[in-house]
Amino acid sequence: MNEQANRSLEALKNTASGETVASALSLAIHEHRLAPGTKLGEDEVAEIFGVSRTVVRAALQALAHHQLVDIRRNRGAFVAQPSLREAREVFEARELLEPRTAKSAAMRATPDDIDLLKRHIVDEHAALDAADQGRALRLSGLFHIEIARIADQATIAGFIEALIARSSLIIALYWRRESALCESFAHHALVGAISEGNSQRAEELMRSHLVDLHSALDLRDRPNPPRSLRDALRP
């Protein structure tokens, strides 16, 4: 390890607490830098962040409660691999919660809220132009979370946040390469409806946006299509 790398690790060391580790891992999962099934060894993570296993364990348990990682007793923590069934359930839940949330958001959004949403879309475009798919996906999720926040229902927003986190794993596992990731249009239209205060239209746009997303997944009965081979190989 060279001097510079050592120094940057040292910098992390000073700031890294339990929450830091959890959000860093969470971000890596959201941006598809950590693939489903990857083992997260405690010692390994502890050394990377320069903290003890105690805090790593707490972070991993927090992620496990959000169902982002799967902890198997005496086996360790792995990035979760949602089953087909879970994938369907997550999107059904989103289709139940988010349209209504978008409707509320359209009724409550302030000009500041709308500016924020527009900035999100700009960032998303920038990430796509930079071919940074991971960041684009993360920003796309943040867009949905922002709408839930605007709807001013913290409890439901929390559920939606958890669903979006799992959606990121589901997309990593079941996304069809054929379908393009050009959701920006849908997001743009949504912001339009929200800024006009057209709640009915916002609700309908969100519903169809989620149906589009859902149908861009390959959720046919075939357990873990691309995973079973790698599973036998890696962990």
Next chain:
Amino acid sequence: MNEQANRSLEALKNTASGETVASALSLAIHEHRLAPGTKLGEDEVAEIFGVSRTVVRAALQALAHHQLVDIRRNRGAFVAQPSLREAREVFEARELLEPRTAKSAAMRATPDDIDLLKRHIVDEHAALDAADQGRALRLSGLFHIEIARIADQATIAGFIEALIARSSLIIALYWRRESALCESFAHHALVGAISEGNSQRAEELMRSHLVDLHSALDLRDRPNPPRSLRDALRP
């Protein structure tokens, strides 16, 4: 400490793992044996269950993720005290999720499921007859959770379970003494609709049942009505 007490503690000691501690605390909160705001000192809990603080911390963190306890840094863990706003949100979320879940349950319930629900009601009556309000409340919550399980949507069922857990705290804080806890009629009618497969009626019954519950709470703008004095007194 006498011999016998020592032995029973020792028995606990052998079986108590992290999960055990968490569910024991959770049950105590559900049955209103632990009041909102109660401090859960790590050493105290650790000694009670005969485990180390390590496992107690994990259990408390798990409960915190379910929003049953509130962990304040360097202050410790306290049984959560949902605000009026949170209380409203929780019941709004339940009114959004549970009617639809009851509808699904009515469409999918097997005879075994219906028997289980009927047994739940019998148990509930028994607890009420024994004047065991805590147990009755817990069983009432389990009834709702069971319906969510029958609906066969694990993701949404998990959300509902979390909402019911928080509802228990909300009831502890905001329940109006005037209103009686005679929900058994509502539960009975629900089982009737479900066993007939009348999904429309099940949905409507669940909705009105939740509205009844909601309106039996005192959620007027008056922050933590019975709590602010005790709050100044205890913690």
Next chain:
DNA sequence: GCAAATCGGGTTGTATACAAAACTGTGTCC
């Protein structure tokens, strides 16, 4: 040569020890 059992390395689960922070009570100064 193959199968089964056993032994070793490595990883997780739990307990304990130490460091840091908050709360309590006392004392002093204004």
Next chain:
DNA sequence: GGACACAGTTTTGTATACAACCCGATTTGC
């Protein structure tokens, strides 16, 4: 007499040490 400051005690946050367990490899028996 009241308010502030300081120190002691208690409690939490983190690191480390040890025990239990799982997995893989080697060895042994058939």
